[in-house]
């Protein structure tokens with residue numbers, strides 16, 4: 379006998395669970411790989427917006443979400459309600475509201491939004507004809523900070539949490555030829571349990587900060603692929619492809635790398651997956667000096683997706699970092715994703731080019747993209763320029779270590795960036811976290827994150843920006859005493875001797891006891907300087923102080939035998955609400971080697987000279 383009661387209860391529970399998962403942002407549509415080379419329609423441009431600090435368009439007056447009501451009524455913004463008669467009560471109107479540019483943070487577009495942390499609604503209408511009746515259409519957001527609820531033609535598609543990674547939803551079933559409307563609620567309130575948490579040293583830019591695209595694919599489509607050197611054998615290319623959509627019994631997919639005369643036709647399994655290794659003869663490895671990228675075509679009977687992919691090995695051996703088997707010193711710089719000259723979050727290829735060009739001018743072969751995943755232009759351009767890359771998860775300072783939702787959120791954001799960038803040769807390091815205080819709960823959190831990362835991507839190195847401390851109570855001897863140091867492949871740490879920790883003369887008295895047999899990267903050091911402010915080298919905030927600190931720090935860290943890289947803090951001055959000193963900071967962290975107007979400070983040349991001699 380079927381127990382109808384039990385069955386109904388089960389069904390109800392699964393429905394509630396699904397709604398909960400969607401709202402926690404845990405139920406995402408798998409991410410499309412390489413939307414750059416798919417059939418794209420850009421939704422960039424002006425979007426209608428409503429600023430909604432009380433979340434009036436999301437909750438009714440009993441603070442219940444409209445979307446859970448059987449009749450959300452005229453108050454719910456996602457329905458795009460319109461007064462149909464003279465008696466109708468509708469208290470909002472997207473079409474008469476002001477617009478904001480997408481992509482773009484809202485803070486730098488309107489004075490009234492400069493410090494805004496809260497909810498803002500976006501609306502965009504569009505007409506769309508599928509090129510083939512049975513094709514599928516997705517909406518792809520390159521990033522939106524921080525919590526994003528997406529609605530299409532009045533129906534909820536999902537919630538995404540995390541401000542720096544892409545996500546997508548399928549639109550096909552709700553699509554009409556004309557008058558489609560996407561409504562997006564973006565909320566950038568900081569949260570204790572968030573990743574990052576309440577406390578950071580950068581501007582909390584809100585909004586649809588990167589491009590938004592419609593992506594049209596065939597009914598059976600190439601959803602994802604990973605094509606990289608086989609970590610087990612550097613003469614082989616390992617290739618995994620996922621086909622999605624309507625899966626027929628057999629649906630062959632061909633991988634072709636014409637320059638290597640590779641062409642293989644593969645048959646995915648019933649779940650649309652296939653993995654193979656392909657012999658690569660006469661492969662030119664991707665390197666800093668010669669960033670060779672191969673054209674790779676993945677095709678089915680329905681479509682071809684093309685990518686530019688480089689092949690290289692990266693590993694550590696004792697205290698060496700080996701790129702294609704050869705020891706390399708990482709001459710780096712840390713970068714925030716900000717375009718200071720235009721103002722606001724960087725998002726375009728031109729922004730990426732400006733930042734990476736400056737790094738190149740400095741003599742860098744490596745950049746640390748701090749403190750969260752940057753836009754995809756950065757890593758694609760790094761691939762083209764031969765610039766090695768550290769990518770970082772926004773696990774910063776004092777995360778809510780014991781909260782399982784916080785962990786799930788951190789793991790999800792890391793997974794999304796790994797999925798996005800797994801085919802980029804430039805990316806060599808996944809950083810788990812920055813300056814996190816040591817504790818058992820933190821160790822459990824980070825160990826789990828590292829294990830997850832290794833499982834997802836065994837081909838790259840793991841690190842985290844750790845902290846140093848006194849060795850056996852001796853104030854001028856420094857060591858890394860951190861359980862997570864045993865887990866990482868590269869031992870990285872931040873240090874500010876001469877700025878937060880004594881004055882510059884202290885650097886000459888410091889010695890190091892680093893017992894781990896691993897390569898060491900100094901992931902941060904630096905000093906604040908206001909461009910154009912000159913006095914003697916002992917005067918804080920002068921270019922002279924900063925340049926002196928650079929020279930002395932480079933001497934000090936030169937004593938670390940295992941030193942294999944540095945990424946000083948930081949390429950350009952960046953906005954931070956923590957930095958309030960009038961006439962010097964005025965809302966900017968001044969540790970840049972370049973000012974917010976693009977002017978190079980003395981220390982830029984100090985570091986450039988040091989790099990030119992290595």
Ligand code: GCB
Nearest residue numbers: 579812813872902947967969
């Ligand atoms: C650090 C942080 C970085 C800050 C920097 C500073 O250690 O990792 O996010 O901006 O110090 O300027 O204090």
